[in-house]
Amino acid sequence: MDSNGRYGGAVTDLAPWPHGDGCQERGSVVADLAGEFGAELVRAIRVGLAQEGKAAPAPRTPSHLSWYAFATEYARAHWPGRAAKTRDETSEGLTAVTLAMCWDLPGRPSERLLRRALRHWAFVVPKPGQPPAPVEDRLVLQWVAKASRPLADLHDPILARDVLESLRRKIDGGEAAVETMRRKRKVLVHALHYAVERGELAGDPLARVRWRVPKPSGSVDPRVVANPSQARDLLAAVSYVGGYRRARGRRLVGLFAGMYYAGLRPEEAIAVALPDCRLPQTGWGRLIVHRTLPQAGKRWTDSGDYHDDRGLKNRPPGETRVVPLPPHLVALWRESVTDFGTAEDGRLFFSERGGILSYTAYHYVWREARALALSPALASTPLAKRPYDLRHSALSTWLCAGADPAEVAQRAGNSVEVLLTRYAKCLYDRQSINNQRIEELLSAYENPRMLEQ
Template sequence: MPYSNDIDIYRLARKKRRRGHGVRWVVAGREFSKWFTTEALADNERSMLKQAAKKGESFCTETGQPESVAREMKALTVYDLACEYTDLKWAKAAAKTRQGTSEALAILVPALVKSTRGMPDPQLLRDSLYQWAFHSERRQAGPPPGEFESPLTWIRAASLKVTDLDAPGRRSELIRKALDALATRTDGRPAAAKTVARKRAALSGLLNYAVERDIFPASPLTKVKWDLPKASDQVDRRRLPGPALLRRLLDTALVERPDLAAFYGCAYYAMMRPGEIVALTRESCASLPKEGWGLLSFEGSSPRAGSGWTDSGETHDKRQLKHRAEREVRNVPIPPKLVALLQRHLDEHVDPGQSHLFRGKRGGPLSESTYGRVWQQIRKRVLSPGQFERGLAGRVYDLRAAGITVGLNGGVPVPELAQRAGHSPAVLLRVYAGCLDGDETLWNARLEAAFEGLAPISSKTGQTPDFGL
């Protein structure tokens, strides 16, 4: 909506009609007028316009109103804006993004209400928002289920106007209230730092959309200083198993669940994300030689999001590679051990007419609950009680992190390793530059030699070279 400071306000006008007292003014050459039944009402309107102009406030060239009044006229409730924002993002968003955004908005909107009087059960209110109001397809398909009607009626009436969030006297209180709600779990305990950061991003997106809608001149979130819980991007080094331990884990998988051994091998040796492994096909394994290194070529990922959030109605979303354009292929050289695992898997566990390498019992995508549960059973068999309790190799994703860290510590150039892992070099260094479990002895020996003024410890022999020092 265009605004201008080219304003002329005329004297009060008088006409012989029921509303005979008028206010006339011009904004950027366009004339506007309002008529009142009494001279006092007209004079109040003219004074309001003059005061706004005196403060330097711009006037809307479409409505003729001062900017503050024009924005108030356009204001939606927070609930209505959240519904619009959901619809705007829905079509192009990944299923996990849809789910995460709706979850954040279902917490945020009930925190921004005029009053909690008559507020329905909090869990029922969140469910009605998460499962219907902020699920574009369900909302557009028809009225909500019967149990959601009352909570939704209440939130529509109780929701604050969006413009209240930038009101000088209330901005800090309301924005902090919203952020505190996002940072608290339903049981009252603080939410994890990464969860808070993700939900705060949803609030930021909503307020930036209000700026785009010309409701705010700038996001009020930037005007409130609120300390975001500190989150570390770096992988926890205590979770990363060393190569010897990983070989034992994979050997155990080959005995206990041979149909999943290659799955875990892809996570470690090819540094693949679980969703990428689920999407692997025969075509991805076209370059598996009988001896030596092979090559995996893949372009898709199938992260699990739930059937209610995907376009296909399946539990897994079919997406391009993370942070990559559609149909962009990643080529990953794989060592002979993984080549052998994949060849064995193809021979013994993939039917002739089957395309995907890893499927569930009913023929659908392999579920996270299946490969995650089996991995916990393997960990119990191999790890000591202390290692198991502290979360060593606690997730399948930790195998990918261990593979990347092995490459870093082995001296593989960062750009090459980043390309294989599907990361940017900067992210790879920031997230995965941890130390493997069990390598402290070598690093300690090198430090001790340095402190004593000796030559560095050899990584091959583990001994200090004798240079006659």
Template structure:
């Protein structure tokens, strides 16, 4: 839809018919008219149109209406636009993205309403929106379940017109109300900063879609100054285990679950994401020599998302590698110790007819709950009581972070390390630039030597970092 300030008005017109008093005007050479039963009504309409032009408002070349009126005519409710946006993105979105978008809209829709009068139980409303309204396949399959009918009916009727989010007198109030809702959990406590950022991104995407549909001239989100919770992309160095601690953790895994040693070792030595390890198959392991370094080549990832959000109906979403196109392969050189672990794993724990390296008890993908639960058991055996009170090695993902940080500290060029880890060099430096916990003693000695004008002493056995505190 295009707009123009080239507007001219004619005198009031008169014709012999019931609606015989007309307003006529021209926008960018195209004539428009509107007819009324009395001259007073026609004159009032002409006055409003002329005032809009005098205020500098552009006129729509398709409808002839001032921009504010034209956009209002195209306006839909927040609920309807959120459903439309969800449907637009659904087919190409990853399962976790579908889930996150639905969660954000389920928080926003109940607060962007004309009134909360007659509102059903807030938890039921949120469940109805999350489980049905903003789940494209379930909504298109038929009416909402009986327990959600009342909640959906209420939201549909109470939902604000999207255009109200950019009304000068209400913009600040409504946008702040929406953002404040995103910043809280259901129990009223502050949500994690990254959760707020993710939900705000969903709102931003929806409002940008409204701009695309000519409902807004620009997103109202950028017109409101709201202090969002501070976030950092950098990995918390206190979570990353030292090489010595990794060895001890893997030794405990060897005692407790030898079938999972190679799984955790891939996260550390190959710097793989858990979803990538779950998807690892025989084809990826064709270069595992009996001695020396080998390599892994893989193109798939299976992050856990919940069966209700994947196309396959399974708990894992079969996707291409993160930040990569379909069929794009990542090649990762792996050290001899990981080569040996993978060769042993293939020999002892993968049947000849099986393809994937790591499977659950029932033959499906290895679940996050399984490898996460085992990891917590291993932590309790490998860490001291003091370490257990911290977040040190708290997640399997921390093994990947420790492997990447170790590579940085070892002097591996950033572009090389980024390629192996599946990151861009900029992202890798932004996220993983921290040193490993427990290596400060080494860096301090080298700095002290530099301050004294002496050559740093070569690394000796005494410089070897101890276990992370």
């Protein structure tokens, strides 16, 4: 009832009740109000009794699961459907954390044996028919299972910080690269979130630890970018690597040219197949990029091959990208098909035996070509040190030529934001033009006669 005498939608009168028929009418109103109030009271009592009748969930007791047992479970749960490189990175991160989560019990194996057993067997889902781990590795893993600390120990901020600090160190004790630290920490964070989902941890143990990975550089080092003249010299030098008959270098000229003239990533260039290309006699050609062949290792791929067969990077399965091919690149690719043919699946670039090119094979060729093409002074700099730097040089050149950033991003398979952020420091030609304009203006003021004119 409120101050106006309203209760449950009805109005009550505080004046004295009249006699006779009015009294009967007023009694009926009171009875209706009492009935409504009683019904509400009964419903409230029933709800309260029902809630009291439910047994309160008993609080979960602290998990006694060891970190090693949990990590192996996590690795197997996150194996199906993952990219081979992702599996490799997960194993690398779990190995680093596992080593930091072991007590120093007697009989500790060497660091080399620990890492080999963990990386090769502990966090890998074996393929059907695969032989078991060697006896030595099985003994190492038995020691790890005994020495592993409980997962719940990570709630201790001191231990959690020690584990995070271990991600900074390389095998030789030096400081790891920022990207390596970031990758390992990402694995640890995802694993702990999984533990919280499974109820093994009450909350995120890292929330109480103020520890951050150094921020990586988001831009390309301008020193790695080759200008068009340097790129032509490097591609010409590739053809001189190795003997003419084996053609170690000649068969890879088109591969490196695709990275420079079409801005392809190495794993995209390796997967280029003739049916996806339009290579006219003259003029511009076209390539439809839809497949990549990143090298991961037999242990991580479902097929057991060294290379994983994937779609485009950071794109949904089945998505494609159209890349225009300049006439010079079209001529190089036509010449490669004429001289060496194609692999069985139509790939333009392949090993002498027709296999997929390995990372080591084309990096050795590039290293030799770089020594041939560059002077000793330039060879000692980061200029085009890796084949991937050819892609950086291509995108920088396109932007310097004044190409529309949206079009450049589409050809490269990047977002416009990432493109401009990564290559903002590499626009040498624009800086030169602006420097020339500033110099002309300063020179004009140094010569007053020019201003009078």
